[in-house]
Each structure stands twice: as structure tokens, then as C-alpha cells.
Amino acid sequence: MEPKDQPEHVLLDFDLLRKLVVGIGEVSDITGVPQRQIRYWEEKGIIVSSKDGEGGTRKYDYLNIKKILLVKELMDDGFTLDAAARKVEERMRSMSDVFAKLAGRTPRET
DNA sequence: GTTCTCACA
DNA sequence: TGTGAGAA
Secondary structure: OOOOOOOOOHHHOHHHHHHOEEEHHHHHHHHOOOHHHHHHHHHHOOOOOEEOOOOOOEEEEHHHHHHHHHHHHHHHOOOOHHHHHHHHHHHHHHHHHHHHHHHOOOOOOO
């Protein structure tokens, strides 16, 4: 009955996205990347995960997951870890810019 | 459930 | 580059 002309699309859950933090198990499941590989990438410094205070369990936020996803897709295109990492970081620069604008506030002082 | 190291291919 | 196993 009520034709919702309001496009409740994807670009409004950023608050949730920023708070979304999952463990390596979830990330490996959604990204399809084995946990060993995720740790491996982090070991190289390609991705950065936050650690939980009590167990040291890695926590990956939306940006981290996006990074892992991006690297996986890039490598699938024929890029290597280093090459993929470079492109991903370039893209992350745009992401942070958009995130900052959408967040309204940038808790970032360089 | 997660983490770390060592070693191998 | 990515994985195996064991151990905490």
C-alpha cells in the first residue's frame, strides 16, 4: 500500500559499519580467506587489525575486511601481495576521505 | 574460539 | 607465497 519512494539503500549504515568488528573467523568466512592467510598478510604489514585487550584476539573492522577483500580480488586478477597491497592502500585513501565526510567528524589528527 | 612459533614446499 | 602441525 505505501509505495516507499524512499530509497533506503546501502549508504546509510555507516554508523553500523564503523562499529562492526568481527574476529578472524568471521572475516575468513565472509572473505573466503583462510585465517592463516589473513595473519600472514598482517605479518607482512599489508593489513592492520586491532587487538582485543584480554585475549589478544584480532578484531577486524569494516575497513580491514574491505582491505582483505580488496587484496583477495586484486590477487585474483593477477596481482601479487605487494602489488595488491599498494592498490588497496591507494583505495583506502579514498575510503578514509569518504568516511570522514559521512562521519561528519574525523577523530583523526594526522 | 583464538593465538604463537617452527618448518616445509 | 601460502600452509602444516603442535602447543598455550
